[in-house]
Amino acid sequence: MSIIKDPTLAKSGKSKIKWVKNHMPVLAKVSKESIERQIFHGLKIGMSIHLEAKTAQLALTLRKAGAKVFATGCNPLSTQDDIAAALVDEGIGIFAINGIDDRGYHEHIYQVLKNRPNLIIDDGGDLLQTYISLNPNEKFPLIGGCEETTTGIHRLRELESSNHLPCPMMNINDANCKHLFDNHHGTGQSSLTEIMKMTNIEIAGKTFVVGGYGNCGSGIAKRARGMGAIVVVTEVDPVKALRANMDGFQVLPMKDAAPLGDFFVTATGAPNIIRKTHFKQMKNGAFLANAGHFIVEINLDDLKSIAKHHASLRPNIDTFFLENGKKLHLLAEGRLVNLANGDGHPADIMDMSFALQFLGLKYIVEHPELTAKLYDIPHKLDNLVAHAKLESLGLRIDN
Numbered sequence: 284m285s286i287i288k289d290p291t292l293a294k295s296g297k298s299k300i301k302w303v304k305n306h307m308p309v310l311a312k313v314s315k316e317s318i319e320r321q322i323f324h325g326l327k328i329g330m331s332i333h334l335e336a337k338t339a340q341l342a343l344t345l346r347k348a349g350a351k352v353f354a355t356g357c358n359p360l361s362t363q364d365d366i367a368a369a370l371v372d373e374g375i376g377i378f379a380i381n382g383i384d385d386r387g388y389h390e391h392i393y394q395v396l397k398n399r400p401n402l403i404i405d406d407g408g409d410l411l412q413t414y415i416s417l418n419p420n421e422k423f424p425l426i427g428g429c430e431e432t433t434t435g436i437h438r439l440r441e442l443e444s445s446n447h448l449p450c451p452m453m454n455i456n457d458a459n460c461k462h463l464f465d466n467h468h469g470t471g472q473s474s475l476t477e478i479m480k481m482t483n484i485e486i487a488g489k490t491f492v493v494g495g496y497g498n499c500g501s502g503i504a505k506r507a508r509g510m511g512a513i514v515v516v517t518e519v520d521p522v523k524a525l526r527a528n529m530d531g532f533q534v535l536p537m538k539d540a541a542p543l544g545d546f547f548v549t550a551t552g553a554p555n556i557i558r559k560t561h562f563k564q565m566k567n568g569a570f571l572a573n574a575g576h577f578i579v580e581i582n583l584d585d586l587k588s589i590a591k592h593h594a595s596l597r598p599n600i601d602t603f604f605l606e607n608g609k610k611l612h613l614l615a616e617g618r619l620v621n622l623a624n625g626d627g628h629p630a631d632i633m634d635m636s637f638a639l640q641f642l643g644l645k646y647i648v649e650h651p652e653l654t655a656k657l658y659d660i661p662h663k664l665d666n667l668v669a670h671a672k673l674e675s676l677g678l679r680i681d682n
């Protein structure tokens with residue numbers, strides 16, 4: 284079953300959506316005039332996103348502005364079935380269910396594309412990648428789209444440099460009102476929240492090893508310190524490593540950090556950050572989590588290869604019993620820890636990201652001259668979102 288029609292689930296999903304709507308004044312403000320003008324009238328929008336209450340609110344806002352919307356998840360664990368059911372009830376085309384296997388996940392993306400969207404909203408790049416791989420007889424013209432996350436932007440840059448980008452794409456991730464808040468504060472807060480919920484273990488006094496000190500990693504490191512953890516950062520970029528050092532964190536290579544950590548969290552966007560040699564040195568009972576987009580940062584093949592067996596002793600935790608007699612606990616299968624069965628980032632943070640998504644699609648529709656390139660969000664739109672956010676907080680600034 285991929286399209287969930289269930290009145291009880293839909294009721295629960297609708298009350299979650301109503302709650303976040305009250306905390307998303309920026310999206311409401313920047314979309315108001317577009318809704319009046321029905322800016323997306325006659326257009327179909329395909330979305331591949333973490334299907335939860337805030338993205339549901341974005342889908343409903345796009346629909347209010349005239350679009351027909353089709354959506355699927357961008358991670359098999361982050362889809363919330365009650366939200367999917369609520370959206371089905373609202374008439375949004377939904378192809379998603381929590382915990383779907385890999386084949387089903389890709390089939391759902393394909394189903395969104397079978398509806399021939401004119402515009403897309405992508406998170407991680409799987410929707411556009413699937414569009415590119417369609418057979419010529421399945422292809423249709425795409426006007427353009429928005430990409431939400433760092434990993435997706437890396438993939439778009441590769442497509443752009445090899446001349447394989449099929450349409451203009453707006454780079455939402457690198458807008459200031461996105462990465463400075465969503466990646467940094469949002470990932471920081473929601474990763475710590477979910478790690479605490481999943482493990483029910485005290486953070487204070489524990490050693491937290493954070494892989495990567497970019498937008499996300501620095502947010503996680505600061506939140507962990509705020510909770511009383513001793514934080515160690517690993518990096519490959521000398522400038523980021525210096526920043527971590529001057530922000531007061533210990534900086535070590537992973538091989539030296541591995542024996543120290545009680546908790547490990549990766550947020551690099553790169554594969555193989557924690558691998559066999561590290562697992563072997565870790566303390567008995569260490570927790571492993573990933574906050575980067577794909578399930579590649581903790582090498583699961585390596586972990587399995589040195590484990591005698593593994594078992595799930597608590598929801599969302601797989602415990603690996605190693606040949607050396609130690610146990611390691613893997614959270615959320617090594618997928619985005621903050622989104623696996625959680626609510627993800629705070630609503631008032633995603634409000635800014637989704638206001639940018641909305642404005643990004645509007646910009647594409649209003650600028651038919653754009654070509655198949657990756658475009659930054661114009662500074663003016665970034666500032667529009669910042670002003671709307673300040674206003675919602677009752678804050679004023681000088682001219």
Ligand SMILES: NC(=O)c1ccc[n+]([C@@H]2O[C@H](COP(=O)([O-])OP(=O)(O)OC[C@H]3O[C@@H](n4cnc5c(N)ncnc54)[C@H](O)[C@@H]3O)[C@@H](O)[C@H]2O)c1
Pocket residue numbers: 432433434435462465466470494495496497498499500517518519520523550551552553556574575576577619620621622
């Ligand atoms: N969990 C979430 O909700 C969420 C939110 C936003 C972004 N993301 C994802 O998190 C990842 C990181 O995003 P970001 O915005 O922080 O990117 P970023 O580019 O700002 O930071 C990544 C950092 O990792 C470092 N790095 C790369 N390889 C490394 C290695 N082998 N060891 C140690 N450090 C290494 C880089 O030098 C860089 O400083 C991406 O996959 C992104 O898509 C997740």
